[in-house]
Amino acid sequence: MQNEWPLWEVFIRGQHGLSHRHVGSLHAADAEGAIKNARDVYTRRNEGVSIWVVEARQIAASSPGDKGPFYEPANDKVYRHPGFFDIPDDAGAM
Amino acid sequence: MYAQMIRSTGSKVKTPEEMDPQERAFQERIDAGGKIEPRDWMPEGYRRTLIRQIGQHAHSEIVGQLPEGNWITRAPTLERKAILLAKVQDEAGHGLYLYCAAETLGVSRDELTRDLLSGKMKYSSIFNYPTLTWADMGAVGWLVDGAAIMNQVPLQRTSYGPYARAMVRICKEESFHQRQGFDIMMKMANGTKEQRAMAQDALDRFWYPSLMMFGPSDENSVHSAQNMAWKIKMNTNDELRQKFVDQTVPQAEFLGLTVPDADLKWNEERGHYDFSEPDWDEFFEVLAGNGPCSADRMEARNKAWDDGAWVREGLLAHAEKKKSRAVAAE
Numbered sequence: 310m311q312n313e314w315p316l317w318e319v320f321i322r323g324q325h326g327l328s329h330r331h332v333g334s335l336h337a338a339d340a341e342g343a344i345k346n347a348r349d350v351y352t353r354r355n356e357g358v359s360i361w362v363v364e365a366r367q368i369a370a371s372s373p374g375d376k377g378p379f380y381e382p383a384n385d386k387v388y389r390h391p392g393f394f395d396i397p398d399d400a401g402a403m
Numbered sequence: 404m405y406a407q408m409i410r411s412t413g414s415k416v417k418t419p420e421e422m423d424p425q426e427r428a429f430q431e432r433i434d435a436g437g438k439i440e441p442r443d444w445m446p447e448g449y450r451r452t453l454i455r456q457i458g459q460h461a462h463s464e465i466v467g468q469l470p471e472g473n474w475i476t477r478a479p480t481l482e483r484k485a486i487l488l489a490k491v492q493d494e495a496g497h498g499l500y501l502y503c504a505a506e507t508l509g510v511s512r513d514e515l516t517r518d519l520l521s522g523k524m525k526y527s528s529i530f531n532y533p534t535l536t537w538a539d540m541g542a543v544g545w546l547v548d549g550a551a552i553m554n555q556v557p558l559q560r561t562s563y564g565p566y567a568r569a570m571v572r573i574c575k576e577e578s579f580h581q582r583q584g585f586d587i588m589m590k591m592a593n594g595t596k597e598q599r600a601m602a603q604d605a606l607d608r609f610w611y612p613s614l615m616m617f618g619p620s621d622e623n624s625v626h627s628a629q630n631m632a633w634k635i636k637m638n639t640n641d642e643l644r645q646k647f648v649d650q651t652v653p654q655a656e657f658l659g660l661t662v663p664d665a666d667l668k669w670n671e672e673r674g675h676y677d678f679s680e681p682d683w684d685e686f687f688e689v690l691a692g693n694g695p696c697s698a699d700r701m702e703a704r705n706k707a708w709d710d711g712a713w714v715r716e717g718l719l720a721h722a723e724k725k726k727s728r729a730v731a732a733e
Contacts, residue, residue, distance in 0.1 A: 312719055313513045316506070333569070334503045336512060338715075339722035350499050353492070354576075373442045 316365040317343040319350075321357035329361050337362075405463035405527045405551055407618040407690065409456045409636070411629040412448040433634050438564040441507035449633055454510050455524070456635060457566055461501035462519045462526040466700050468494045470534040471543060479537055483587075487540060490580055497573050504565040520705050528686055529616050531694025532608070538591050538598070542605035544584015546613040546651065552577050553647045554617070557637035566635070585654070592658040599659075606655065607663045611681040617644040619683050648676050 314336040320329035332351045337343035343362040351357070371379060387393050396403055419427050426446055432439070439445055468491050475491065478484035502512055518524040529547055534540065555577060559570045591602035617640040621627040630636035648667075655662050670677045689697065 312716060313511060314715065314719060333500060333572075334506070335499060338718035339725065342718060342722070349492075350496050353489075353496060370442070373440065373444075 314338050314342075317347075317362045318365050318368060319343070319347040320361040320363075321347070321351055322359040323356065324358050329359065332356075334365060405467075405554065405616075406456045406459045407525070407527060407616070409452060409459065409626065409630060411452045411626040411633075413625060414629070415625050416628050416632045430632070433562045433632075437562075438567065439562050440564045448629070449635075450508050452630060452633070453563055453566065453635055454505055454508050456630075457501050457505040457508075457569075458510070458515050458518070459525055459527075461498045461505060461515065462524055463530065464494050464498035464501060465519075466526045466530045466704060467547075469700055469703055470530055470532070470696075471540060473534050474537060474540050477537070478540075486583055490544070490583060493576050493580065497569075497576070500569040500572055501566075504563075504569045507565045516708065520701070520708055522692060522701060525690065526700075527616060528689040528694065529612050530700060531689050531697045532612050533696050535608075536601050536605065538587070538601040538605035539609070541584050541587030541591055541602065542609040544580050544582075545588050545654070546584075546606075546609050547616070548577055548580040548584060549651060550613050550616045550647050552581060553643045553650075554638075560634070560637065562634035588658055588660075592660060602658070603660050606660050610663050611685075614644055614647070614678075614681045615683075615686045615689075617641075617647070619686065645675055648678050652676055 315338075316334055317337055317340075318334050319332050321332050322329045335343065335346050335350055337346050340362055344360050347360045347362055352360070383389075417426070419430070422430060425444060429439070429445060429449075439449075471487060471491050471494075475484060475487055478487050502515060505515060506512060515524070519526070529550075534543065552574065555570055555574050559567055559574055561567045561570065588602055588605075591598045591605075594602075619640065621640045627636060627639065631639075652662055652667065664679045667676060667678045669675075688694070692698075692701075
């Protein structure tokens with residue numbers, strides 16, 4: 310058991326014009342096999358109209374340890390949210 | 404339950420004072436309903452216990468294909484055959500979702516497979532019983548998948564993110580499994596005298612093994628206490644077993660079948676059915692690998708792995724050849 314097939318991450322676009330979304334992972338010898346396996350494992354009930362697969366080792370991810378400092382710049386910019394501004398009702402729909 | 408008697412650290416649950424700051428923060432996050440994700444810090448005991456539990460759960464889905472696979476070629480109609488085939492394919496899918504969840508904890512698929520094939524890792528005791536008649540397909544869907552749902556629905560809220568997400572997918576599909584089983588039972592129970600007898604016989608044989616699926620009482624188990632604190636076990640075995648009995652007895656009555664338990668009766672005071680315990684000596688024997696079909700199941704899994712080796716190796720060799728050709732063409 311030394312020749313394990315590589316791990317692929319699977320992304321599927323549902324039927325409602327949404328973005329591709331990560332649904333899980335699987336093993337396959339190559340990309341073509343990964344797409345076929347993804348069809349059988351993740352779309353048995355018409356869950357999608359498009360499949361992306363990418364080898365898991367190709368994904369770069371942010372480190373969970375950085376959670377605080379990494380996202381901190383967003384914390385003090387509440388004015389980015391529309392609710393920050395008080396607009397009188399008289400101004401009409403906005 | 405597809406995961407039975409999952410060992411934990413073996414120590415009693417630590418108090419917040421006994422934990423170091425990292426572990427305390429981890430436990431507080433779980434207590435607050437937060438999810439743990441693969442790259443987050445986790446205690447080694449949490450990681451190991453989850454590998455055991457998710458691995459056993461995955462193995463159960465895979466081995467669980469065998470008792471039903473036994474009837475695919477002998478289904479009574481083409482429609483029943485197509486439905487059973489779809490159901491068994493779902494079980495393979497469930498195994499794969501769960502193996503992927505286990506792999507996020509740092510164990511490889513091949514390690515998990517090796518430990519199943521060597522007998523080091525277990526699978527649910529229920530799949531070591533034979534499926535003797537077509538009515539057993541009904542009983543398995545109705546009772547075995549029914550018991551699995553009892554355990555899996557609360558596990559959708561488990562603390563480990565990948566496990567919880569796998570359970571959400573699985574629960575959506577399990578409902579089809581249980582209903583197709585009950586549909587078979589309805590047909591048989593309303594059929595000829597012989598068909599009714601087959602339905603009753605299937606219930607007689609699967610009732611106690613189904614109750615065993617939840618495992619023996621774990622009220623005083625340190626393993627269960629730790630796993631519940633970590634929210635990788637959501638209810639005690641007795642709670643789930645009681646819930647299963649309360650739900651299933653009226654369904655048996657609806658079918659006009661008799662649950663094989665002379666002491667079964669509604670307890671008005673408790674608001675639950677009183678029922679007899681299964682034979683726990685039998686359970687431990689089956690779990691130790693001495694069930695009626697244990698040897699067959701292990702042999703079938705080992706044969707499938709060995710017979711599939713040339714396919715796995717061939718596809719990998721083909722992928723490598725294609726890759727080197729693409730590089731040469733550049």
